[in-house]
Amino acid sequence: MQLRIYFNPAELTFIEPSEEDIYIVIDVMRATTTMTVMFEQGARQVLAAQTLEQALEAGRKVPGRILCGERHTQTPPGFDCGNSPAQFATMDLSNRELVLTTSNGTRALFACPEKSTRLAGCFYNGTAVTGKALELAHERQSNIVILCAAEYGYFALEDAACAGYLAQEILRQKPEIQIHDSTHGAITLYENYPPAILLEKAQSSLDLTATGQQKDLEYCLARNKSACVPMVTGIENATGLLQLAYPASQLIEI
Template sequence: MNVNTIATLDYYNPKLYNSDVVVVIDVLRASTTMVAALQEGAKSIIPCSTISEAFQLANNYPTDVILGGEENCVKPLSFNLGNSPREYTKESIDGKHIIFTSRNGAKAVVKAKCAQKLLLGSIVNGSAISDYLNNEPHKNITILCAGTRGSLSYEDTLAAGKIITHLSEENNVTLNDFGSMAALLYQYAKGDLVKHIISNSEAAKRLERIGLERDISFCALEDSHHVIPKLFDGKIIT
């Protein structure tokens, strides 16, 4: 099994990678939020790159659709929900289609949408993703970390390291250099991910400044969710 781990979406060129599957990671917070939404009963999530595109897509769903996402970490004007996974409760989203946009994670999904298979991974469902990859005949895997505003993300690297660590327990895995570094970082931090993320993550510090520190704890809770989000026909489903 070959695993190529990409540090940010800016470094990802789909033409350069012959992957059986791409796993997109944006721990703080888009991939965690989408995982949470699907586990709480959302019908599907339609990712898009911009707020204006989200409003245009909403016109195609006269009922059972809500707008979710963020701009500079906060809920855009006229959106139903922001990018906090804690907002996506069964009461607010059960049976709904969610049109979702965010600066990093949603854009990463859109950029990788032509992959043979695309999954959403995070710390909260890392083991479920690893188990799925172990049980399917995948030979070439790309782990795409969305990053933060074009820069490497500490928490995305941790999630990649978690997935790689579990894959390595069941397979003979060949890693690129960044994947090896991610696995080592996860081994170093896995005893207290919340502490390490708060201490080292730029995105976490930004969330703390605007009073969303509870999101960090939610997003760093290992294996609290079991869903495996997959992109199919432009929608993320389970």
């Protein structure tokens, strides 16, 4: 079993990514943290869209869905909610369906091979998501890939540091796993930029603070607070959106 880390979805275009691998997709600030909170609040399904147009169309086709989106930290016109974990933490989402499109995180989910197993990972569900990835990799005799969403195609410090944290968690649970140079790099970044430093240094953190959304950082930078592991379960035929679910039977102890 091997562990590899990619700091940008574009890196996958230079290789032949395997559909057999288990992918942990990270967008710490904020998409994968938001998805985790959505399921904590009882959501039945989250549908990830690549574009605003896809999301709006999916909302029109199925009335009653909560339309959630973000571009450049702001909620686009016509959407019910943004991409704020703090906002969703105050909502009762029991048995609700949500459509979500974000600047980076939802696109990263689509960058993985179409039939691959994709998990939404972040600091907030770190132990749970790594435990689930190892469980699935063991069952399928496959490898694990950690994919950072990056920031509009550029390196994102918080995603890379979180990748290092998740790599440490995987090594703690399975010390014999084979690792690549990228893993050493990510772990070094995490050791030098833990959440307290990311709060002050990461550009995404500074942007959220500047726009009055610093409450989200309390969720984005908290470690191991959730046992929820959002997982891509398929593609909705009518819309082409990725379907994410979190069955209660998949609860991971943390």
